[in-house]
Amino acid sequence: MLLFQLEKDNEKPLYDQLYNGIKEAIISKKIAVGEKLPSKRKLADFLNISQTTIEIAYAQLLAEGYIMSKTRVGYFVEAIDELPYIQQDTITPFIEYPKKKTYKIDFNPSSIDIDAFPFQTWRKYAKDLFDNASKELLLTGEPQGELSLRTEIANYLYQSRGVVCSPEQIVIGSGTEQLLPMILRLFSEDTCFALENPGYPAVHRIFAQHKRKVYPIAVDEEGIMIQTLEKTHAHVAYITPSHQFPTGAVLSATRRAQALNWAAQSSTHYIIEDDYDSEFRYTGKPIPALHALDRNDKVIYMSTFTKSLMPSLRVAYFVLPPKLLATYNDVFNYYSSTVPRFDQHIVANFMRDGHFAKHLNRMRKIYRKKHDKLTTILEKYSASVKITGEQAGMHILLDVQHTLTEKQLQQLASQAGIGIYPLLDYRLDPSEPSKAQFLLGFGGIPVQAIEPSIEHLMDCWSIQKNHPSITK
Structure with a gap:
């Protein structure tokens, strides 16, 4: 007869205690394969519990394959494969990673002013969207991002940065870390890249993880040194011309012309322009984007709402030249946008009604x-x-x-x-x-x-x- 310690005042139900007891006995071979289990009536009398409790426990064991049932005969222990059960004292301890250090x-x-965010206005647009009238937003949207947001971005880029593009050239994604690998895939594996040195660490890591050949190009007070770039075998240069990160240098007019001439020299040459914080300039007039000066469709423009709205929004975008757009459509024909549609429409409506411009001015x-x-x-x-x-x-x-x-x-x-x-x-x-x-x-x-x-x-x-x- 099976002897199990059942605790009637335990929070765990009696049938669950019995089920676990029999299961562990089968696994540990305390009950042999083929051995018949006591009938429900006999076991109920022995343990002083109801037959219903026995029935539920047996049913669960039967469902999981620990026992088998023979009509009018009873329940028998099944032969089960050996399972790699791990003893409690051999479990690998949880690895506790160091917490991010905080400072007074x-x-x-990368920090922004979180006290100045227009929560009330943002809440209104979010509330208006989460309604039955927007139920189609529960479905998968356009792969390159919602047309409404791409349209607003195209209008904004033309008015503020001099970038002329159509919504069809824009791809929306969840941050530079997600979009940059997509751009890398538009080029063959033997493509060599030039990166500003010093530069954005996350960008360095992305190129390294994708095993791309990189030429570090020094930066001085006029930005990336184009003469050094010209001496390399780089095909694509990743630069931050409006406000070099991290030195803050602004690419001079002479070097802007040199960079565009370098890109125009070969059909394989391109420039990736990261315009990450161009909204905030404190000296002189706003500097047009390098893309605005490009007449040969050699600049891939990138930017984000990280600094202008909030880092946690995770909305960024790039603008592809027409030739690369065709390549994009071939490579990413399976792609789905990684930014929730609701978030995209909140941003689009926020921009459409002029609140984005007001927020930037403030x-x-x-x-x-x-x-x-x-x-x-x-x-x-x-x-x-x-x-x-x-x-x-x-x-x-x-x-x-x-x-x-x-x-x-x-x-x-x-x-x-x-x-x-x-x-x-x-x-x-x-x-x-x-x-x-x-x-x-x-x-x-x-x-x-x-x-x-x-x-x-x-x-x-x-x-x-x-x-x-x-x-x-």
């Missing part, structure tokens, strides 16, 4: 105020620090004259609860730099906190304010 003061260049004023505050405060320390890349974007590049190395200065700041980001982290060739340079993002720092934050940073580096000049 964080100069992260954010330009907010970021300009922060930018001016930051640069003004840093001028007080100009004997020891130098600012570059301040014409646009939401970060500046800080050159620090100090006896300590870049890594040592970063460690001091970290110990003081301050997050700063060394230029070394963005280089393709991470050799020890000759001078200390850091990205200082100001987008996510409240304007009233900028001055004390800078003072705290300078204090931990023991950098004093400039001495007032002595006049005779």
Whole structure:
């Protein structure tokens, strides 16, 4: 007779306890294959439980193949294959990955001002869409993204960046990390690429993961050095001409012409223009996109709503030249857009009714105020620090004259609860730099906190304010 310890005050039902007990006995060979189980009546009497409980437990064992039933004879243990049951003490322990470090003061260049987002307006558009009238949005949409959003993007690019394109040339996806691999697949595997050095780390990783040949091209105060590019065997150059990341350099007019001439020299040459934060410029007139100057259809334009709206939205897009659009349609004829249709329509309606333009105008004023505050405060320390890349974007590049190395200065700041980001982290060739340079993002720092934050940073580096000049 089967003897199982059934706990009637346990939260687990009696039939479940009995089922598990018999199953474990079969697996551990305590009940032999072919052995007959007690009848429901006998086992119910022995365990002092109802026959219904026995019936439910037997039914589950029968359904899972642990036992078999012979009509008018009873239940018998089935022969089961050996299963790789793992003892509890041999289970691989859970790997706990290090948590992302948080700081009291964080100069992260990817941060935005989350307090200024128009939640009320955004909520209205979201609420209006989640309705029976929009039930068709539950179905799969257009592979390149919703036509309404692609139309709004095309209009916006023409008005703000001088980019002339049709909605049919635009492909929408969930971020640069998803779109860039798609662009890479438009070129043969032996295509060589040129990348700015320093540059965006995620882009470096994408090219490495896809095993693409890469030529690092140095950047100076005029942007990527085209003369160096011309000496390589690169076919495609990935650049950030309007505000080089991370140095902040703006590609000069001369080099823009040189870059477009390089692209026009060969049918296999193209430029990928990443226009990631062109909306925010603080010096002079807005600079047209490189795509706007292209007369030979050699520029693939990329951008995102990460800085202009929010990073978590995960909406980005690229504009393909007509020749590459035909290749795209052949390669990605199975593709489905990775951005939810509801999100796309919220953005499209938000843009259509002029709220995107209003939001950008407001954010330009907010970021300009922060930018001016930051640069003004840093001028007080100009004997020891130098600012570059301040014409646009939401970060500046800080050159620090100090006896300590870049890594040592970063460690001091970290110990003081301050997050700063060394230029070394963005280089393709991470050799020890000759001078200390850091990205200082100001987008996510409240304007009233900028001055004390800078003072705290300078204090931990023991950098004093400039001495007032002595006049005779």
